[in-house]
Amino acid sequence: MFQRRIKDLRQKLEKDKVDAVLISDVANIVYLTGFTNFSKDERESYVFVGQDFAYIITDGRYTEAVKREVSHLTLFERGHKKTTADLFKKHKKEIKSLGIEEDNLTVAEYKVFSKHFKNTKHFEVSHLRSIKTPKEINKIEKACRLGDLAFKHILKKFKVGVTEKEIAQEMENFIKCRGAGISFPTIVAFGKNSSVPHHQTGETKLTGNDFVLLDFGVKLNNYCSDMTRTIFVGQPTVKQKEIYDVVLAAQQKAVDFINSAIKAKKEITAAEVDKIARDYIIAKGYSSIPHSLGHGVGLEVHEGPHLSPKSKDILKAGMVFSIEPGIYLSDFGGVRIEDLFVLQDDKLKQLTDATKKIISL
Amino acid sequence: MFQRRIKDLRQKLEKDKVDAVLISDVANIVYLTGFTNFSKDERESYVFVGQDFAYIITDGRYTEAVKREVSHLTLFERGHKKTTADLFKKHKKEIKSLGIEEDNLTVAEYKVFSKHFKNTKHFEVSHLRSIKTPKEINKIEKACRLGDLAFKHILKKFKVGVTEKEIAQEMENFIKCRGAGISFPTIVAFGKNSSVPHHQTGETKLTGNDFVLLDFGVKLNNYCSDMTRTIFVGQPTVKQKEIYDVVLAAQQKAVDFINSAIKAKKEITAAEVDKIARDYIIAKGYSSIPHSLGHGVGLEVHEGPHLSPKSKDILKAGMVFSIEPGIYLSDFGGVRIEDLFVLQDDKLKQLTDATKKIISL
Numbered sequence: 188m189f190q191r192r193i194k195d196l197r198q199k200l201e202k203d204k205v206d207a208v209l210i211s212d213v214a215n216i217v218y219l220t221g222f223t224n225f226s227k228d229e230r231e232s233y234v235f236v237g238q239d240f241a242y243i244i245t246d247g248r249y250t251e252a253v254k255r256e257v258s259h260l261t262l263f264e265r266g267h268k269k270t271t272a273d274l275f276k277k278h279k280k281e282i283k284s285l286g287i288e289e290d291n292l293t294v295a296e297y298k299v300f301s302k303h304f305k306n307t308k309h310f311e312v313s314h315l316r317s318i319k320t321p322k323e324i325n326k327i328e329k330a331c332r333l334g335d336l337a338f339k340h341i342l343k344k345f346k347v348g349v350t351e352k353e354i355a356q357e358m359e360n361f362i363k364c365r366g367a368g369i370s371f372p373t374i375v376a377f378g379k380n381s382s383v384p385h386h387q388t389g390e391t392k393l394t395g396n397d398f399v400l401l402d403f404g405v406k407l408n409n410y411c412s413d414m415t416r417t418i419f420v421g422q423p424t425v426k427q428k429e430i431y432d433v434v435l436a437a438q439q440k441a442v443d444f445i446n447s448a449i450k451a452k453k454e455i456t457a458a459e460v461d462k463i464a465r466d467y468i469i470a471k472g473y474s475s476i477p478h479s480l481g482h483g484v485g486l487e488v489h490e491g492p493h494l495s496p497k498s499k500d501i502l503k504a505g506m507v508f509s510i511e512p513g514i515y516l517s518d519f520g521g522v523r524i525e526d527l528f529v530l531q532d533d534k535l536k537q538l539t540d541a542t543k544k545i546i547s548l
Numbered sequence: 549m550f551q552r553r554i555k556d557l558r559q560k561l562e563k564d565k566v567d568a569v570l571i572s573d574v575a576n577i578v579y580l581t582g583f584t585n586f587s588k589d590e591r592e593s594y595v596f597v598g599q600d601f602a603y604i605i606t607d608g609r610y611t612e613a614v615k616r617e618v619s620h621l622t623l624f625e626r627g628h629k630k631t632t633a634d635l636f637k638k639h640k641k642e643i644k645s646l647g648i649e650e651d652n653l654t655v656a657e658y659k660v661f662s663k664h665f666k667n668t669k670h671f672e673v674s675h676l677r678s679i680k681t682p683k684e685i686n687k688i689e690k691a692c693r694l695g696d697l698a699f700k701h702i703l704k705k706f707k708v709g710v711t712e713k714e715i716a717q718e719m720e721n722f723i724k725c726r727g728a729g730i731s732f733p734t735i736v737a738f739g740k741n742s743s744v745p746h747h748q749t750g751e752t753k754l755t756g757n758d759f760v761l762l763d764f765g766v767k768l769n770n771y772c773s774d775m776t777r778t779i780f781v782g783q784p785t786v787k788q789k790e791i792y793d794v795v796l797a798a799q800q801k802a803v804d805f806i807n808s809a810i811k812a813k814k815e816i817t818a819a820e821v822d823k824i825a826r827d828y829i830i831a832k833g834y835s836s837i838p839h840s841l842g843h844g845v846g847l848e849v850h851e852g853p854h855l856s857p858k859s860k861d862i863l864k865a866g867m868v869f870s871i872e873p874g875i876y877l878s879d880f881g882g883v884r885i886e887d888l889f890v891l892q893d894d895k896l897k898q899l900t901d902a903t904k905k906i907i908s909l
Contacts, residue, residue, distance in 0.1 A: 224748040226732075228588065229850060247838025248745040251878060266838070267857065289655040294648065295670070297655045309656070356724055363717055371587075384609040387585040477608025477627070489590060496628065517612060 190259050207237035208286035208310045214487045215312040220257045275303040286310025317483050317491040318505035330405040330412035331538045337361050338541045345548050347395050351375040351388045370404030370411035370488040381521040396421035398520040404488050411488040413509050414539045415525035418546040430514050433471045434522045437464040437512040445535045457492045457500040464512045473514045481509040506530045551620050568598035569647035569671045575848045576673040581618045636664040647671025678844050678852040679866035691766040691773035692899040698722050699902045706909050708756050712736040712749045723766050731765030731772035731849040742882040757782035759881040765849050772849040774870050775900045776886035779907040791875050794832045795883045798825040798873035806896045818853045818861040825873045834875045842870040867891045
């Protein structure tokens, strides 16, 4: 599987007219190597691929593990004796043009590397990742299944006085006890806090009459899920119910739009889908969604395609993405409903499976 | 406190001869604003400071929370109507030279921003952070205290058949149940796995006769701790005990060196300290440590100063850093002992407090 991906990468080198590429993004390194130990916070590795070579560059902390787990690439151990520059010197003659990940490589790294390679250009690996294989979709689906279970579990834990942090921790424990990780820190927002789209889960206590917004994801076998539900503790007011219904309808409008485009065999642009849901919410008298409608999910919880007003992405079969409209009213509260979908040849299939009927606890 | 930090930053602008600085590193944004909601994985904010202005730039997802929590900076909301470029245009006349974080800003961002500011240079914020205030040291100490408790707790959980992942999760639960987070994913390595300095905690089961390497950190009130202990399940062999003693002595050599330099009122370079411990291990017939001897700890678990062979850092009172020598033998196992220290005017004070006597369970 990883050799196939290196082959695809080499085809893209040819297409992009670069002689080699230096991959620095950790998720792309995971995609190309299967090796998941590198930190996202520090630069601990590069993958350096040309038509006739393919290296994984790392240091002494990882060489033992890389030797064991990454047999399809040549290990280059950088350290006090050999630096990455030595490797570059070896190959610089054959590399007239080098692909780099401009959205990941830092200015400082670029200053060093551009001494060796004068001619660099942006290289996009994420497009290789955005169309998933059936195996990958299966992994994402399993992460979604565990997310559904975690949601069912947490519904039993709401009682007056419980804090946002306690709910988040209970949820994360449930997920971790089942051998998975979380794909991002769980967002739990009670009451007015739900008007902040990315509220930081805190010490707020649940009262008897509240919106509760839950946004959480599972990471299982390296693949992520992502889901948001907004529920009510106590009976929703007329206004709360109205907002909920508008958000849910906005999501359904986007889904219907995609399904009819599939039937009509029309090209589906991500920006169009965003517009359908966004315009519906505005037409109902609310502010435009203060974030994009959705995003791809895979090895990372945010990846391509991007469903946003300025996106140039075309939605294709095999893509997995979220659709997550929301309405947020200052000093009142917010509603967001988010599900994961996979675009199939015949229809848009929803991967997350928790109910979207109004839940009133 | 945050206004004081902006003032210090402005002094550094003057010293570095730049008219303004664009801060992109999330930990530095936390340091300057106290706002901790931004993701480390995606660019969600910048802080943009000159002598006469100080902005926090973010989007609609965060404006509610930033308004509430960051009153000492001017909020600039970027979005579909106003982009960061609009703000740059407003100030470009007064900014002849702009400081940027070259080790954080990406090539893609640089390409956009350098359209507005032709003259940019690297600006180092982390030096402001490396000398801690007594309040910061107090926070780190509290994180260390909880780490000590977690270590004591976990000693009761080792039994034949338990997996690395189960131990890591028990430890993280203990920490999270006490209102804290972890500063990095807990490393638990059984037996030969301990020969990989950064082993990925996995499904390996404990046998009756094993090295166990535990490397873990607590994050409490935004500040990190970091500690490593290597213990034995069953009686250590003569060779295991020998390695343990060499590593422990290497750490003590480094501590003694710093203390005598303090007494002699000599300047202490981080590279010298690294060399003391490294050379001792080599003199005892083992390979050089395959990582640096230590690193600063604060808002991030890895920050300045850097205790490594090539470091140019000078150790100063108020700095908090780890000293963590290790010996790793392929197919045998490894020992690392890591503690956190704060450099005081009169002595090096150890902040982590778990025993370093050989523990044999």
